[in-house]
Amino acid sequence: MTAGSGAAAPHIPVLLDEVIEALAPQPGEVIVDGTFGAGGYTRAILGTGAFVVAIDRDPDAIAAGRALEAEHEGRLRLVHAPFSSLDAHVEQVDGVVLDIGVSSMQLDQAERGFSFRADGPLDMRMAQVGLSAADVVNSYKTSDLTRIFGLLGEERHAGRIARMIEARREKRLFARTLELADAIETLVGRAPRDKIHPATRVFQALRIYVNDELGELSRALVAAERALKPGGRLVVVTFHSLEDRIVKRFLADRDETVGGSRHLPQVVEKVATFRRKGGGITAGDAEVERNPRARSARLRAAVRTDAPPRGDDPSVFGLPRLPAISGER
Numbered sequence: 001m002t003a004g005s006g007a008a009a010p011h012i013p014v015l016l017d018e019v020i021e022a023l024a025p026q027p028g029e030v031i032v033d034g035t036f037g038a039g040g041y042t043r044a045i046l047g048t049g050a051f052v053v054a055i056d057r058d059p060d061a062i063a064a065g066r067a068l069e070a071e072h073e074g075r076l077r078l079v080h081a082p083f084s085s086l087d088a089h090v091e092q093v094d095g096v097v098l099d100i101g102v103s104s105m106q107l108d109q110a111e112r113g114f115s116f117r118a119d120g121p122l123d124m125r126m127a128q129v130g131l132s133a134a135d136v137v138n139s140y141k142t143s144d145l146t147r148i149f150g151l152l153g154e155e156r157h158a159g160r161i162a163r164m165i166e167a168r169r170e171k172r173l174f175a176r177t178l179e180l181a182d183a184i185e186t187l188v189g190r191a192p193r194d195k196i197h198p199a200t201r202v203f204q205a206l207r208i209y210v211n212d213e214l215g216e217l218s219r220a221l222v223a224a225e226r227a228l229k230p231g232g233r234l235v236v237v238t239f240h241s242l243e244d245r246i247v248k249r250f251l252a253d254r255d256e257t258v259g260g261s262r263h264l265p266q267v268v269e270k271v272a273t274f275r276r277k278g279g280g281i282t283a284g285d286a287e288v289e290r291n292p293r294a295r296s297a298r299l300r301a302a303v304r305t306d307a308p309p310r311g312d313d314p315s316v317f318g319l320p321r322l323p324a325i326s327g328e329r
Contacts, residue, residue: 012040012290012291012293013040013041013044013099014099014237014283014287014291014293014294014297015237015281015283015287015294015297015299016040016041016044018281018299019041019044019097019235019237019299020044020045020048022233022235022277022281022299022301023045023095023097023233023235023301024095024233025045025048025049025050025094025095026048026049026050026094027048027049027050028049028050028051029050029051029094029095030050030051030052030053030090030093030094030095031045031050031051031052031053031093031094031095031096031097032052032053032054032055032086032090032093032095032096032097032224032227033045033052033053033054033055033097034055034083034086034096034097034098034220034224035055035056035083035097035098035099035100036054036055036056036061036062036065036078037056037058037061037099038061038064039054039064039065039068041097041099042054042065042068042076043068045097046072046075046076050075050094050095051075051076052072052075052076052077053077053079053089053090053093054076054077054078054079055078055079055081055082055083055086055089056078056079056080056081056083057080057081057082057083057126057127058126058127058128059080059127059128060128062078062079062080065078066078082127082216083098083216083220083223084215084216084217084219084220084223085223086220086223086224086227087223087224087226087227088223090227091226091227092227092228092229093227093228093229093232094228094229094231094232094233095228095232095233095234095235096224096227096228096232096233096234096235097235097236097237098217098220098224098235098236098237099237100213100217100236100237100238100239100243115177115203116177116178116180116181116197116199116203118177119176119177119178120176120177121134121175121176121177122134122137122174122175122176122177122179122180124203124206124207124210124211125210125211126211127211130210131210131325132210133206133207133210134173134174134175136148136206136209136210137165137169137174137180137206138169138173138174140323141166142159142162142163142165142166143162144323145158145161145162145165145166146158146159146162147320147321147322147323148205148206148209148322148323149161149162149201149202149205151205151320151321151322152204152205152208152209152214152242152320152322153201153202153203153204153205153206153208154201155201155202155205157187157188157198160187160188161184161187161188161202164183164184164187165180165183168183177203180199180202180203181197181199181203184198184199184202185197185198185199204240208242209322209325212325213243214242214243214246214317214319214320215319217243217246217247218246218250218314218317218319219312221234221236221246221247221250222309222312225254225273225274225304225309225310226309228304229304230304230305230306231303231304232303232304233277233301233302233303233304234274234301234302234303234304235299235300235301236299236300236301237297237298237299238297238298238300239293239296239297239298240296242320244280244298244300245318246317246318246319247300248280248300249316249317249318250316250317251274251276251300251302252276253316254272254273254274254302254310255272255274255275255276255302256270256272257270257271257272270310271305271307271308272305272307273304273305273307273308273309273310274302274303274304274305275302275303275305276300276301276302277301277302277303278301279300280298280299280300281298281299281300281301282297282298282299283295283297
């Protein structure tokens with residue numbers, strides 16, 4: 001993938017027109033693209049005359065974006081970091097956009113191990129460091145794998161698949177994407193009319209777990225609250241119900257004002273830090289036909305008030321209880 005001028009980007013930005021409308025970038029404003037990826041949103045934002053700080057934890061995305069950064073010298077700054085740390089790199093910005101999940105660029109690279117459309121190492125690490133999907137599959141106990149597959153993949157065969165993995169790895173460790181996908185298909189089976197491969201949900205769960213995607217999203221929302229100036233716009237595009245639920249809960253909580261009371265001293269005053277802009281926006285039929293990835297996308301937006309940011313309260317997000325990523329198993 002080349003992000004420079006004149007290069008054709010294989011990644012098609014989802015809900016691009018709707019994102020730009022909700023973000024409403026103006027010339028001279030500073031906008032954070034928290035998930036730079038292939039640069040689709042960043043290009044559109046730069047086209048409005050705004051400045052962009054683009055963040056990505058994938059070193060390949062940052063390297064591919066250097067040509068675009070040079071082309072727009074002074075108006076684009078690339079930052080190699082997780083988007084949950086965005087407030088460490090910017091402050092008092094006019095907008096933040098987050099496109100959650102894996103990019104087409106990552107899916108299309110077999111060596112990254114995100115997909116089983118082509119054989120590759122069982123990796124899935126966006127940052128290319130730390131625990132890999134193979135580490136999880138080959139070392140986690142059955143009960144932990146069951147929770148990961150069930151909670152993050154909503155896989156109804158989670159227990160059966162976890163037990164199969166435990167039995168199989170005693171003979172030979174899993175190393176490749178197709179090894180795992182074929183083993184799951186052999187176990188679960190697949191009817192000719194099934195459009196979804198039986199390994200799809202397990203791969204989704206492993207990717208979300210390895211990259212702590214739900215935790216990253218939760219922390220990024222709080223970071224955006226700290227970084228946005230009054231009147232600043234937050235726009236988030238999600239691709240499955242787990243992500244959308246987190247965004248919806250956060251905005252509902254932040255769009256609520258609760259007053260204290262001398263009769264009920266335990267009630268702490270909360271002032272709204274965001275005002276929601278409409279409900280969830282989905283892609284139209286034309287975009288879905290053009291880009292099937294848009295089928296599950298949902299956009300939510302809000303505008304920052306002048307209230308001070310609230311503390312980081314994990315209970316707001318309702319995150320699933322998962323095995324610790326580090327420590328003894």
